[in-house]
Amino acid sequence: MIPPKIVIGIGNRFRRDDGSALRVLDELAGRIPAATVVLESDGEPARLIDAWADAPIAVVVETVRRGQPPGSIAGIEWDDQVAPAAGSAHGSHSLGILEAIALGRAVGRMPRKLRIVGIEPEDLAWGEGLTDAVAASIDAAAELVVDYLRMDGGDPPTSI
């Protein structure tokens, strides 16, 4: 059986803009095929690996600091060998996505295609609600997720 495509949102709704990825998941309702798995995650690597292993495509939405204006969206296509330079993109979950990718590769448990939708945060303090700039970017981030899911999950990643 072919595993379903999966969208994983990493974040915490109680840490302001860190909840942006989870808001993107909310926005996906009715916009993606029903068979797609949608998963909230705290970014813990082993759970990420379990969730995405062998999926034809996994789209991970994550707060990513790249020094861009708040609300900026970055699409990172890992299987195109576009590995970010050291220090160029830091998830807000330091033991999260990057370690999960490295560990997943080491044990051979990766999706065939991996896409990351990064949202630049403004405020990661404890509290509820997104800042205006980040809230304004949610719809566009959701649309990028939809676009990625339309891609067929063909070739396995060659290098990350």
Added chain:
Amino acid sequence: MTHSNTGSRTLSVASLARVEGEGSMHVVVRDGQVRDVELRIFEPPRFFEAFLRGRSYTEVPDITARICGICPVAYQMSACQAIENACGVAVEPQVRALRRLLYCGEWIESHALHIYLLHAPDFLGYQSSIDLAKDHRDLVERGLQLKKVGNDILNVLGGRAVHPVNVRVGGFYKAPSDIDLAKLAERLRWARDAAISTARWVATFDFPDLTLEGDLVALHHEDEYAIIDGRLASTSGLDIAVDDFSEHFGEEHVAHSTALQGRARAGAFTVGPIARYNLNFDQLPAIVKQVAADVGLSKTCRNPFQSIVVRALEVVFACDEALRIIDSYEPPDKPSTDMPARGGTGHGCTEAPRGLLYHRYTIDAGGVISDAVIVPPTAQNQPSIERGLRRFVQDRLHLDDPELTRQCEQAIRNYDPCISCATHFLDLTVDRG
């Protein structure tokens, strides 16, 4: 490593990896003597305690589950127990058993994560679990599979593994089916064997000499290895009800940290797997005692480096206990007990994977929270970590900075500090005069 203008030598690493969350440790050495060790915690301003005030008592399990991604069940269970205590209602035995089963899942998941991905690399000379996996893929895969069994329990009983949604004050929204539990049992039988292999593996590691001094504190239950209830016990003879926690334990601000540190009336103390093991060895099932004997661990263990062995034994226990609960499972008449609001204050204490987790809530007659106090295990262990590191560094001042830093990180990981419960940002600095 840098040399400052004052002649002091400072070593720092960008972050202390393989600790859940972030924080910082600062060590000051002058004239060959360790002068100070500070665990610097930059705690969010008690966000959740403030956030809970004014909320309904029924919302507390869902909100507190968000405090920690690694131990949401612990927060939910302590919260439920405290609120039920305030309401003066006890849950049915079958609901209690299901809670214990859910908690076993969290112990398996958290301990397997710590053993395989965070701590074992220290003992085997690897920088990370990724490097370990490159040389020993089969071992890491076993750890991941073991962890997944815990994850599966959380999925079945909690509705999902991250921030479980099936837990409510009074019990569960839905009880699991026999079929669901039978599938879990099949996986748990493999997991119990894998946990035994894990214990035998980690027991072969080399353990630096270090003795955990001071009082060890844990829940104690006469009839079972305590997880979700019992009395508060210590190696110095403490034996009190959970309701009396605040009279014996407190938190206080220290200058170097914005977090609160745990303080006992009797002095610094340690909570966690080693405390549980020392206080509750007699309550462990025969299979765990046998594995402990096989790997050469006596019923008293005070070397914090051997906490990795104790965690492995607790995984054996959690798998065995989960199987016992499933074997004797009878679905409850109702998945939850009615829990009408009643004004008052309630206390709850359970054994999170990292140790004692205390909650206290004051509720008004309408069920609105007017006060909340949450004391996580890592906050309680901070003084003990500092004290242990002070001795540890003193005995290793001959090491160069990179090796000293590496060993300090390993020593800190003995406590499996879940600093994300209480803080962010951890980096280590050694300042040698």
